[in-house]
Amino acid sequence: xxxxxxxxxxxxxxxxxxxxxETRPLVIAHRxxxxxxPEHTLAAKAMAHGQGADYIEQDLVLxxxxxxxVLHDVHIDTVTDVAKVFPERKRADGRFYALxxxxxxxxxxxxxxxxxxxxxxxxxxxxFPAELAEFRIATLEEELQLIDGMNRSTGRMAGVYPELxxxxxxxxxxxxxxxxxxxxxxxxxxxxxxxxxxxxCFEWEELKRIRNELGWExxxxxxxxxxxxxxxxxxxxxxxxxxxxxxxxxxxxxxGPPLGRVVTWSAAGEAKVTALVKxxxxxxxxxxxxxxxxxxxxKRCPSMAALHxxxxxxxxxxxxxxxxxxxxxxxxxxx
Numbered sequence: 001x002x003x004x005x006x007x008x009x010x011x012x013x014x015x016x017x018x019x020x021x022e023t024r025p026l027v028i029a030h031r032x033x034x035x036x037x038p039e040h041t042l043a044a045k046a047m048a049h050g051q052g053a054d055y056i057e058q059d060l061v062l063x064x065x066x067x068x069x070v071l072h073d074v075h076i077d078t079v080t081d082v083a084k085v086f087p088e089r090k091r092a093d094g095r096f097y098a099l100x101x102x103x104x105x106x107x108x109x110x111x112x113x114x115x116x117x118x119x120x121x122x123x124x125x126x127x128f129p130a131e132l133a134e135f136r137i138a139t140l141e142e143e144l145q146l147i148d149g150m151n152r153s154t155g156r157m158a159g160v161y162p163e164l165x166x167x168x169x170x171x172x173x174x175x176x177x178x179x180x181x182x183x184x185x186x187x188x189x190x191x192x193x194x195x196x197x198x199x200x201c202f203e204w205e206e207l208k209r210i211r212n213e214l215g216w217e218x219x220x221x222x223x224x225x226x227x228x229x230x231x232x233x234x235x236x237x238x239x240x241x242x243x244x245x246x247x248x249x250x251x252x253x254x255x256g257p258p259l260g261r262v263v264t265w266s267a268a269g270e271a272k273v274t275a276l277v278k279x280x281x282x283x284x285x286x287x288x289x290x291x292x293x294x295x296x297x298x299k300r301c302p303s304m305a306a307l308h309x310x311x312x313x314x315x316x317x318x319x320x321x322x323x324x325x326x327x328x329x330x331x332x333x334x335x
Contacts, residue, residue, distance in 0.1 A: 025312050026319025027329045028161055029053035030291050031072060035323035037128055038111050039079065040070045041135040042146055048158075049150045051325040052333075055159040055198065058143055060181055062170060067103045068140040068181050074098060074166055077117040080109040080137070099173055103139060111135040124295055140181065144188045159196025160185075163223070167206045168232050178210055185218070192217050193253070198288075200256055204234040204248070211251050220252040221288065226260055240276055245283040254286035254318070262289045262317065263310045265300035271310035277317055290321035292328055305331070 032044030033051055040059065048056050059072040076082050077096040082089070085108055090096050095117070098106065112130040114123040122130065138146075144160065151157055162181060170177040182199075190197035200221040201207050210216045228237040238244045240261065248255070263273050277287045289311065294304050301307050304324075308331040311317045322328040 025317065025332050026054040026288065027052065027325060027332055028055045028057060028288060028319055028321045029325045030057055030321040030323050031059065032056060033323075033325050035127065035293065035295070035325075038113050038135050039072060040138065041111055042138050042143065043135060045138075045143060045146060046150065048325045049147065049154070049156075052156075052329040053158050053325045054319070055161040055196070056147060057161040057163065057321065058140060059163045059165050060140055060177065061098045061165050062175050062177050062180065063098055063103045063106055064100055065102045066175065066180060068177070068184060069098060069103065069106060070138045070140060070143055071098055072114075072165070074169060075117070076101070076106070076109070076137075079114050080111055082109050083117075085109055099170070099175065106137045109137060111137060126295060140184055141188075144184070148188070157196060159198075160190060161198045161200065164199065164201040164203075164206065166203075167201065168203055178206060179214060182210070182214060182216055190218060193219050198254065202230060202234070203232050204239070205232065208251055219254070221254040221256050221286075222248055222252045223290075224255055224257040224261065226258045240279075242279045242282065245280050245285060249283040249285050252285070254288060255280055256288050256290055256321070259289050259291070259298050259307075259311070262287070262315050263298075265298060265302075267300065269300055269302045269306075271301075271306065271314055273310065273315045277315045281316070286318040287315075288319040288321065289317055292320050292322035292324065294324050294327060308332075 029048030031039035033047035034044055037044040037047055045056055058070050060068045061071050061074050063069050074097055075095045076098050082096045089100060113127050115121060147158055147160060164178055164181060167177045189195060195218060198219045198221050200223050202223040204222060207220050207222055211220060224236045229235050239248055257276060261274060261276055263271050265271055280287045292307060297307060304327055311320055320328060
C-alpha cells in the first residue's frame with residue numbers, strides 16, 4: 001500500500017503537481033534543517049519539509065539488532081550523551097559505536113548539536129542550545145513514515161536521499177548495511193529510477209556491488225571527497241576527469257562533490273568555477289555538491305548569495321545539500 005501511495009505521489013510530482021518536476025535545481029536538506037535543529041532528528045526533518053526541501057537526507061548506520069538508524073557517523077559520542085548513560089560501553093579506541101547498542105538502548109540517549117568528543121566544544125556554537133529540549137535517535141522506518149505522512153498531509157512532495165555510511169566497515173563487522181537498507185526502501189516504495197530517491201555513498205566498490213550484486217534499480221550517487229583518494233582505495237581525482245566520469249556513469253546517475261571541487265574564490269572574492277559540472281553533464285550525470293552553510297562559508301566566499309549564484313548560475317549544478325533549507329529555497333524560488 002505504501003508503495004502505491006509513493007508511486008502516485010511521484011506521478012503527481014512529474015506531472016507538475018504541487019512541486020515542479022526535476023528540471024530546476026534541487027534543494028536537498030542536509031541532515032534535515034540542521035542549521036536550526038540538531039542534525040538528523042525528526043524535528044529537523046519536519047522543519048526541512050516545511051521549509052520546502054525537495055529531498056531530505058538520511059545518513060544510515062546499523063544498530064546491534066540490525067536496524068538502520070539515522071546518524072551521520074558509526075560513532076555516537078559526538079551527538080549524544082552516550083558517555084554519561086553508558087560509560088562502560090566504549091571500545092578499546094575510546095569511542096562509542098552505534099553497532100554496539102540495540103535500538104532500545106539508542107533511544108535512551110539524548111541527541112544534541114554536534115560537539116567534539118574530546119573537548120566537548122560545540123562545532124557550530126550559535127546553533128540550537130545543547131541544554132534545551134529533548135531529541136532522540138530515529139530509525140530509518142520512523143523517518144520514512146514521517147516524510148510519507150507529511151507528503152500526504154501537505155500535498156507537497158519531498159523525496160528521500162539516504163547515505164550508506166561506511167558499508168565496507170559494516171561488512172568487516174559481519175553486517176550488511178546496504179542489503180538491509182535497500183530492502184526497507186523497496187518496502188516503502190523507493191526501488192526504481194522513477195521514485196523520489198537517490199542512494200548515495202562514498203565507496204565506489206560498494207555502489208558497483210549495489211547495482212550489480214544486489215540488483216538495485218534506483219538512482220545512485222557517488223559521493224566524492226576533497227582528498228585525492230579515500231581509505232577504501234577510491235581514486236576521486238581520477239573519477240573527476242572526463243574519462244573517469246564517463247566510466248562511473250555506467251553505474252551511477254550522479255556525483256556529490258564537495259563545494260571546493262566545483263567553485264573556489266580568489267583573494268578578491270571572485271568565484272572561479274571548475275570544469276567538473278560541465279564534464280559531468282557531458283557524461284550524463286547530475287551534480288549535487290555539499291554543503292551550503294551560512295555559518296561556515298567556503299574560504300573567501302563573501303556571502304550566501306554569492307555562494308548560491310556561483311553554484312546555480314555560474315557552475316550550473318543540479319542541486320545542493322544545504323543546512324539552511326529556507327535560505328537556499330528562497331534563492332532558487334526567486335530565480
